[in-house]
Amino acid sequence: MEITGIFSGLIIGIVIGALGRLVVPGRQRIPVWLTILIGVVAALIGTAIAARLGVSDTSGVDWVELGIQVALAALGVSLSVGMYSGRKRK
Template identity: 50%
Template sequence: MLGGIWGIISTIIVGLVLGVIGRLLAPGAQKIPLWLTIVVGIVAAFIGNWLAGVFGVRDTNGIDWIRHVFQVAAAVVGVLLATGAYAKIKGSQKTS
């Protein structure tokens, strides 16, 4: 039971870190809430892991730098997509 809780907590922390890095590297201002930043980071971690597996660099000796580059790149793209989608949703709610 405790391992499951720590798995969830570590997933949220990784998502937060990746989401924040994605926001820092994305151009312009990102007006998205913290919860969406975390969700983008979590999804980016999975996408980055998948891409690293596709390219055969998921598991390497030492630190998996290439996998982390894929994760950060996915986070930047995710933040940009989320920013656009969130702005569109918020804009449509104001006109209703």
């Protein structure tokens, strides 16, 4: 993998994670690194699902693929908020 692929993956992860976090109502008390990680994972899984459904290669912006990725990121943020907020901080 080239360095540009890693950087573009991180940028996409940041954007997808931020959009997923915006979709979830309320305040999420999770760290930024977890949001980025959720975004990267959601982008990868969302791309695989879109390819499986046959909607990943369209002309212009792949809105269906983006919607799948953001929905997965929102689900990931919701799940992680529930698990992360259950931990007691000292």
